[in-house]
Amino acid sequence: MTPQRQLVVDAVRELGHATPEQICTRVQQTAPAVNITTIYRTLELLERIGLVRHTHLGHGAPTYSEEDHQHVHLVCHHCGRVAEAPTDLMDALAHRLQEESGFTLDATHVALSGRCADCAEDGEPADDTGDAAAGPDHHTDRHTEGSAR
Amino acid sequence: MTPQRQLVVDAVRELGHATPEQICTRVQQTAPAVNITTIYRTLELLERIGLVRHTHLGHGAPTYSEEDHQHVHLVCHHCGRVAEAPTDLMDALAHRLQEESGFTLDATHVALSGRCADCAEDGEPADDTGDAAAGPDHHTDRHTEGSAR
């Protein structure tokens, strides 16, 4: 309804899966005055009305994406990249869970982690100390994850 | 090696999957002087040497468990309870991911979310605003530290 909210929706849509801070940065490119608080509150609202959903990529930071942008996230321990896979990959699993445990799976809410094809080629073991490190092309310049301290 | 570390290992083992703070609380039942800092440092160490591993349950707080305690976590949106399922549930999925995307799945690192059998019975829609809310029986009394009343 408000311009800020529209900007948040747009940002979520454009970024695909982004943390609140990334969304904030994006929104501020258009409207620098927008506060991070508003991002959080808007995201919460948008989620409640079902426009966006959030997913946990393994790291602490949740990422937001469009509600209808349904896919499974695959995050690589090694390079931190996030790939996407169709949710029907999970169908069989969802079925088994339902049968065996009565558990109804929400396939889109979490990310699966592992190692992507690119990183599998490298023989190097992941420094699995932390989670997915900052991506190679994503400049997720948060806390510059130093592997060896 | 040190008594504190042993206590941390024990706590992780007993609690199954616990946040650093829960572990801290547990350890402090035996050794009240132990500081939360030590918990974090010890956990980091134990993880590096492969004694424990951490898993993201969807909420921000990572939980730690024994390395060999391999299972998939199923966390319920509704009640926040964490169930466990054998990892071989994921085998078929892992295989497909490998084939189709070259992605090597690490089944134990993340939790699957959804709604557990108990909560499925209640017709109530989950207040899916946040993640798993504080459980009904889990009194997630985290911040119980230093305040030795």
Place this chain on the structure above:
DNA sequence: ATCGATGCAAAGTTTTTGCAATGCT
């Protein structure tokens, strides 16, 4: 004496809350 482990306090991050100001009806 040396070196690592620990406790304490302070700093850093990320997210939430309180409150006053703003804008729309």
Place this chain on the structure above:
DNA sequence: AGCATTGCAAAAACTTTGCATCGAT
């Protein structure tokens, strides 16, 4: 005016870091 939304600042929750002390080799 009434009401929701926003921005700012402070608080809270969570984690890491610096530094002095303690213990064992």
